[in-house]
Amino acid sequence: MAHQLLKGKKGIIFGALDENSIAWKTALKIKEEGGSFVLTNAPIAMRMGKINELAKACDAEIVPADATSEQDLQNLFTKAMEILGGKLDFVLHSIGMSPNIRKEKPYGDMNYDWYLKTIDISALSFHKVLQTAEKLDAMNEYGSFVALSYIAAQRSYPDYTDMAQAKAMLESIARSYGARYGRLKKVRVNTISQSPTKTTAGAGISGFDVFFDYAQLMSPLGNATAEDCANYITVMFSDFTKMVTMQNLMHDGGFSSTGITEDLIERLTK
Numbered sequence: 001m002a003h004q005l006l007k008g009k010k011g012i013i014f015g016a017l018d019e020n021s022i023a024w025k026t027a028l029k030i031k032e033e034g035g036s037f038v039l040t041n042a043p044i045a046m047r048m049g050k051i052n053e054l055a056k057a058c059d060a061e062i063v064p065a066d067a068t069s070e071q072d073l074q075n076l077f078t079k080a081m082e083i084l085g086g087k088l089d090f091v092l093h094s095i096g097m098s099p100n101i102r103k104e105k106p107y108g109d110m111n112y113d114w115y116l117k118t119i120d121i122s123a124l125s126f127h128k129v130l131q132t133a134e135k136l137d138a139m140n141e142y143g144s145f146v147a148l149s150y151i152a153a154q155r156s157y158p159d160y161t162d163m164a165q166a167k168a169m170l171e172s173i174a175r176s177y178g179a180r181y182g183r184l185k186k187v188r189v190n191t192i193s194q195s196p197t198k199t200t201a202g203a204g205i206s207g208f209d210v211f212f213d214y215a216q217l218m219s220p221l222g223n224a225t226a227e228d229c230a231n232y233i234t235v236m237f238s239d240f241t242k243m244v245t246m247q248n249l250m251h252d253g254g255f256s257s258t259g260i261t262e263d264l265i266e267r268l269t270k
């Protein structure tokens with residue numbers, strides 16, 4: 001049931017690749033809640049993905065941008081304000097990619113050029129997005145930025161390799177830029193740390209099915225789905241969370257506060 005939580009609000013959504021993407025589900029939810037937006041993704045991903053389908057369903061325009069390119073980001077924010085007719089209220093950064101993970105490099109044999117690429121795409125791009133928005137004075141007061149993180153920022157996970165450092169940096173950027181942007185323009189910056197979710201990025205990590213099942217057993221509410229995440233992001237873009245900033249918000253069915261569950265004890269009891 002829609003509540004028109006985002007009626008009149010305008011924004012940019014990064015990272016909708018296909019119908020499993022968290023950004024895809026979020027776009028549909030924001031549309032349902034009365035918001036309007038420009039969709040964007042890296043030019044190469046747009047050729048492989050299905051973003052045109054989503055744009056049609058949401059009556060949204062697409063402006064391609066590689067999130068690591070300052071020039072692309074300037075063009076994106078400028079065009080988004082033109083298309084939507086004014087300053088913006090929300091930006092979703094739903095971007096992650098590690099060439100080392102893609103090529104299944106173990107943590108003791110990292111390719112450092114790829115490592116830097118992981119950091120650039122998955123973390124530094126968030127700073128670039130924020131800095132571009134600030135320089136173009138693109139946000140309304142109490143505008144809200146959300147980027148998506150994972151608990152590997154705080155805990156070790158085999159096979160998450162250099163993405164763990166990228167997520168730790170992403171969360172740190174949200175705190176540091178949130179302090180600056182809040183004081184300057186009353187703009188909010190947060191990360192949401194999401195449960196393992198079956199998407200292209202998620203399934204690319206080896207052993208994903210096992211840690212998906214483990215997290216399911218270790219979360220009193222079970223794993224949060226992409227749809228649940230879309231709902232939470234929508235609330236974070238609404239005026240009901242106006243005073244929330246500089247936070248890493250756990251969205252994980254209770255996983256991060258759990259020592260062990262009865263479900264896991266049962267599973268491990270011989």
Ligand SMILES: NC(=O)c1ccc[n+]([C@@H]2O[C@H](COP(=O)([O-])OP(=O)(O)OC[C@H]3O[C@@H](n4cnc5c(N)ncnc54)[C@H](O)[C@@H]3O)[C@@H](O)[C@H]2O)c1
Nearest residue numbers: 015017021022042045067095096148196197199200201202
């Ligand atoms: N799936 C999970 O288990 C999970 C859990 C926690 C957090 N996350 C995070 O959620 C976010 C979204 O991932 P998803 O799971 O929806 O997967 P996804 O693969 O659908 O989305 C990742 C997106 O990043 C985009 N991207 C990659 N390089 C880019 C670039 N240079 N410029 C612009 N866009 C670029 C891709 O095109 C894709 O659309 C990521 O930050 C991911 O790390 C995912």
